[in-house]
Amino acid sequence: MERKYFGTDGIRGHVGKGAITPDFMLRLGYATGKVLGKMSAGKRSSRPYILIGKDTRVSGYMFEAALEAGLIYSGVDVGLLGPMPTPAIAYLTRTFHARAGIVISASHNPFHDNGIKFFCAEGYKLPDEVEREIEAALELPMEAAENLGKAYRVDDAASRYIEFSKASTPWNFSLDGLKIVLDCANGATYHIAPKVFRELGAEVTALSASPDGLNINLECGSTKPKQLQSAVVEQGADLGIAFDGDGDRVLFVDRNGDLVDGDQLLFIIGLYQQEHLGGCKGIVGTLMSNYGFELALRERSIPFERAKVGDRYVLEKMKANGWMLGGESSGHIICADASTTGDGIVAALQVLRALSEFGLPLHQLKARMQMLPQHMINVRLGHRDGILDHPEVMAAVSDAELQLADNGRVLLRPSGTEPLIRVMVEGRDSTQVEQLAQQISAVVQRVGGG
Incomplete structure (x- = not known):
């Protein structure tokens, strides 16, 4: 089934437009309760239990109330966490053996946006097949459950997560x-x-x-x-x-x-694991991770692989490889030995732990990795069909790669929402990098009728 509402990171949009309305949230709560209520999980009562947390944007109040009403109407008990970081909801979902955790947030977007993220009982993002079931259930008529749910305020949510965060470091860490x-x-x-x-x-x-x-x-x-x-x-x-x-x-x-940035922070954590914790199995980055990051890891015999942009894809590759560390240059860092999802506070503590053990200030430790110049050009096109496989574009990319040798790379990425091709070149010489990006972009624009 083609998904109408869910993207790679839940549902997100401008409040009052498209899917992000109180009426939709009411139906989403009901559909979620009907689907997840059927799945086996820890038993808190005779009814399923789902947590709701949110960030601080003003629209969170009405969406929380709408989701709560829909879930209760479907026969689900609701735990209200209040304003909490997204990774806290993942952690608390596991801690309370809840059926799922729902986050009302648009992450780094401005206040007039909002969205929904879901975590399963184990604290990971909901599988695609479950999201599809919820989408299908959105079309169902709403009928009150015989056993309506109840809502509870979780008063100690913040203190629980504070202790969890501190416990991600050794007991004597200061x-x-x-x-x-x-x-x-x-x-x-x-x-x-x-x-x-x-x-x-x-x-x-x-x-x-x-x-x-x-x-x-x-x-x-x-x-x-x-x-x-x-x-x-x-x-x-x-x-x-x-x-x-x-x-x-x-x-x-x-x-x-x-x-x-996130690449440098991942390097510091990985370097600490390699030199102080008996080794780093490997690190997952993304297609946008700096090439200098890859080279620095290679020099230290730390395996590295790239995933598509998005924490879902990073985590998938981490699981496939059995690695504990991965993330994006944006600072979304997953320390899988401590958390099931990207966690800003936990990742920050791992960096501070590394600084403490090395006995070096941040500016000195980050200098062990050389970030390479990166130049990106967004090429707006008349069409994108077949652009990446066009002989002229492929020849331009091959020529640039030949000039860069083993000291850089070329990446062409289509935008997921606009008629754009993002042309990115990295290398040791900033002038060369900019020139090559411009040359490739000119070919892409000509072929694509930009």
């Missing part, structure tokens, strides 16, 4: 003497992250930790880190940490105010 600036993006980590790092001993300054429903991700967080970069330098902090609106992404800022 951040004493470390001065950190946190940017909580006015999102779901605002009441969690400062407590985690303070309770571990750090001196913490929290930025963008006063959500009002409208300021989530507004000129702050991992997508807009400039205020954090300035604050770290002005306050003489050791480093800064930026989360996105729902807390599943993290980026760092070193003491010089320079941004440290």
